[in-house]
Amino acid sequence: MIRLEHVSKSYxxxxxxxxxxVTVEVEKGxxxxxxxxxxxxxxxxxxxxxxxxxxxxGDVYVADLNVGKLSARRIPQLRQRVGCVFQDFRLLxxxxxxxNVSFALEVIGKPRHTISKVVPEVLELVGLGGKAGRxxxxxxxxxxxxxxIARAFVNRPLLLLADEPTGNLDRDIxxxxxxxxxxxxxxxxxxxxxxxxxxxxxxxxxxxxxxNFGHVVRDESRGVYxxxx
Amino acid sequence: xxxxFVFSEVATGLRRNxxxxxxxxxxxxxSLGLLGGGLLVVRTIDRMQQxxxxxxxxxxxxxxxxxxxxxxxxxxxxxxxxxxxxxxPGVQTVIFESRQAxxxxxxxxFQGQPELLQLARPEALPASLRxxxxxxxxxxxxxxxxxxxxxxxxxxxxxxxxxxxxxxLDGLRxxxxxxxxxxxxxxxxxISNTIQLSAFTRRAEVGVMRLTGxxxxxxxxxxxxxxxxxxxxxxILAIVxxxxxxxxxxxxxxxxxxxxxxxxxxSYADIFSVAPILLLVGASxxxxxxxxxLRLYVRT
Numbered sequence: 001m002i003r004l005e006h007v008s009k010s011y012x013x014x015x016x017x018x019x020x021x022v023t024v025e026v027e028k029g030x031x032x033x034x035x036x037x038x039x040x041x042x043x044x045x046x047x048x049x050x051x052x053x054x055x056x057x058g059d060v061y062v063a064d065l066n067v068g069k070l071s072a073r074r075i076p077q078l079r080q081r082v083g084c085v086f087q088d089f090r091l092l093x094x095x096x097x098x099x100n101v102s103f104a105l106e107v108i109g110k111p112r113h114t115i116s117k118v119v120p121e122v123l124e125l126v127g128l129g130g131k132a133g134r135x136x137x138x139x140x141x142x143x144x145x146x147x148x149i150a151r152a153f154v155n156r157p158l159l160l161l162a163d164e165p166t167g168n169l170d171r172d173i174x175x176x177x178x179x180x181x182x183x184x185x186x187x188x189x190x191x192x193x194x195x196x197x198x199x200x201x202x203x204x205x206x207x208x209x210x211x212n213f214g215h216v217v218r219d220e221s222r223g224v225y226x227x228x229x
Numbered sequence: 230x231x232x233x234f235v236f237s238e239v240a241t242g243l244r245r246n247x248x249x250x251x252x253x254x255x256x257x258x259x260s261l262g263l264l265g266g267g268l269l270v271v272r273t274i275d276r277m278q279q280x281x282x283x284x285x286x287x288x289x290x291x292x293x294x295x296x297x298x299x300x301x302x303x304x305x306x307x308x309x310x311x312x313x314x315x316x317x318p319g320v321q322t323v324i325f326e327s328r329q330a331x332x333x334x335x336x337x338x339f340q341g342q343p344e345l346l347q348l349a350r351p352e353a354l355p356a357s358l359r360x361x362x363x364x365x366x367x368x369x370x371x372x373x374x375x376x377x378x379x380x381x382x383x384x385x386x387x388x389x390x391x392x393x394x395x396x397x398l399d400g401l402r403x404x405x406x407x408x409x410x411x412x413x414x415x416x417x418x419x420i421s422n423t424i425q426l427s428a429f430t431r432r433a434e435v436g437v438m439r440l441t442g443x444x445x446x447x448x449x450x451x452x453x454x455x456x457x458x459x460x461x462x463x464x465i466l467a468i469v470x471x472x473x474x475x476x477x478x479x480x481x482x483x484x485x486x487x488x489x490x491x492x493x494x495x496s497y498a499d500i501f502s503v504a505p506i507l508l509l510v511g512a513s514x515x516x517x518x519x520x521x522x523l524r525l526y527v528r529t
Contacts (some may be wrong), residue, residue: 050440072445081444092433103434106234107443155441 001159001190002026002049007058008164008214017056018044020214026192029157031185033201035225036196036211042194045211046161048193050082051075064106065157077080080108083152083160083189087167089144091136097147098123104151118122118154126150126180142173153184160184162193166200174200198225238434238451239458243426249423250459256416257463257515261507262470263409268497268503269471270402276493278395282365285387286373289314289358295380296356300327306380307358314360317374319367324434355382413514420459420515421522424452428523433440453519460515464508471500 003025010017017042026032034042047053048060051067060067063081063142071079091100098119123129123204126146127137136144145165152160162181166174178200185191201208208223209216242372243250291299291307302325314323332351339345363366372384378500428435438448440518479495480487489495 054252076444079444084440090433090437092437103437105439106231107438107441107447108230109447112231151437151441225252 001028001030001063002050002059002192003059004045005059005061007048007060008054008059009041009048009053010166012057017214018074019048019055019211021058022216023058023217024209024216026190028190029185029188029190029202030207030208031182032193032207033223034057034192034209034211035196035201036217037042040211041214042211043163044214045162046084046192049159049161050084051078056058057142058165070151074109081158083155083157085145085148085152085162085165087164088143089136089148089168091144091147091151093136095136096132097128097134097136097139100136100147101151101154108155117184122150125183131168132178141175142176145169146179147174149177149180149184159190159192160194162191163194164195164197166195166197171199176204178204181192201225233473235447235450235454239454240474242431242451242455243450243458244427245430246423249419249426250455253416253419253423253459254463254466256412256419257459257511258466258470260409260412260416261464261467262474263405263412263512265467265471265507265508267402267405267409270398271407272499273493273495273502274395274398274402277398278391281391285365285391287360287362287368287384287386287388289360289375289384290355290382291357292380292382293355295512296328296354297352299356300329301325302327302356302358303482310375310380311358311377312484312516313415313438314358314371314375319362319364320371321361321363323361326357326359328352328354328356416463417514417518418454420518423459424456424519424522425526427452427455428526449523451461452523453516456515456519457512460513461508463515464511465501467507467511468500468504471503472497 003023007019007022008017009019022041022045034045036042044053048055049062049067051070055068058068062078065078065081067073067078074143092103101118101122102115107117119128120132123132126149128143128146128150131139131143136147139147145168147211149165166177167182169177174197180192181191181193182204205222205224208218208225210218210223289310291310295304295307297322302308302311307325311323311325314320331354332349335354336346339349360371362371365386367519368386368388372386373380378385435448437484474498475495483492483495486492
């Protein structure tokens with residue numbers, strides 16, 4: 001699903017590359033954590049997968065697309081196959097829960113009857129069936145993240161990228177969000193989650209890819225956050 | 230592409246920055262109004278030129294001797310001049326006007342002023358060959374060829390006065406276009422600014438659209454259409470402004486001039502013939518500005 005081959009990414013403003021000769025592969029249907037301290041290259045890696053940036057060297061493949069070589073016209077095709085969730089939710093404050101979710105389908109031109117069918121389904125899936133008409137500011141942080149996950153998942157992406165999705169949430173709520181991501185993973189969607197959250201990584205016992213100074217320093221199939229912790 | 234979605238986005242954008250939208254529309258309207266005014270002046274001048282140059286003549290005044298002694302243009306000098314004029318390229322007709330005929334015309338023109346008529350003597354008026362040119366621009370070569378010839382007193386061109394008049398009108402037209410241009414520049418900057426502002430106020434939406442894989446057209450079309458709406462509404466206001474200007478100003482102030490047929494009357498047909506130009510210019514310039522702004526300033 002994801003394949004990076006000798007990928008490096010340098011920024012003009014920095015002498016040290018953000019990613020340095022990274023080779024890693026994530027299979028279809030896998031659930032993997034991407035961990036590492038701030039500045040280790042986690043966000044850069046996610047940005048490369050979304051083609052927010054192109055790699056300086058090497059090849060990035062997502063769902064059989066050579067992401068670095070995509071023409072501007074074809075970038076939307078990539079992003080329609082990849083859902084994203086962020087620490088800060090990024091909901092639209094002037095739209096209701098249901099409108100936030102349907103917005104993601106409207107802007108890629110899905111017909112109205114499809115939208116009116118799948119939006120309630122996905123809201124039900126994330127446990128917000130009764131809150132379709134609420135505004136984001138009326139919801140708790142955990143609920144807002146559920147809306148964001150619903151929006152990321154509503155177009156049934158092959159891959160879900162989550163960048164610190166529990167960073168703003170307390171432990172119990174974080175756990176619920178993880179259960180939701182697991183449920184989404186069980187539908188066949190590959191999940192790659194960048195996180196700092198030791199407790200979650202340790203309790204899930206999933207694959208862990210650790211970055212440090214732009215290098216992959218660890219890749220374990222059933223890992224914990226820190227060795228010996 | 231779902232049109233209803235795009236249009237609701239356009240409406241939201243225009244409503245959210247309502248003051249900027251109004252400023253953008255008004256500047257566009259003034260600019261297009263001036264452009265329309267300039268185009269109408271051009272049309273009027275063109276029609277006046279056709280009208281006037283058809284009526285004006287180049288006049289070859291004959292010497293005092295010929296005027297006194299050749300009432301029928303029968304002498305060899307006079308008929309030779311006439312023959313040469315007639316065979317000059319660009320000359321349509323040549324009419325001989327004798328001293329008596331000139332005096333008769335003088336009496337007719339000034340019949341309202343008997344004092345003037347009493348003072349006038351036929352001897353004061355020269356006979357002339359009145360030349361109608363198919364192309365008024367041929368005058369200098371004719372003047373050059375016939376000035377100083379035997380039997381010719383002088384060669385005058387009534388068109389010279391008209392040329393001065395038209396130079397003044399051309400100046401008026403150019404001034405209108407210059408102001409329209411400056412105003413257009415202000416309108417362009419405002420459109421560009423409004424689009425940037427609109428994109429900024431909607432950066433959250435645009436961010437979500439990019440990440441969910443909306444195509445560039447889907448992301449940018451609402452902004453582009455906002456600009457085009459401003460251009461078209463500005464164009465409509467400009468046309469309304471021209472109609473109001475005609476009724477309230479031109480028709481009243483220039484009523485006498487129209488009556489005397491000095492200036493051809495400005496009709497609604499004139500305004501409606503420049504209207505599509507204004508709408509087209511408004512829409513396409515706004516669209517182009519919007520497109521370039523999005524290209525240069527807004528990341529997709």
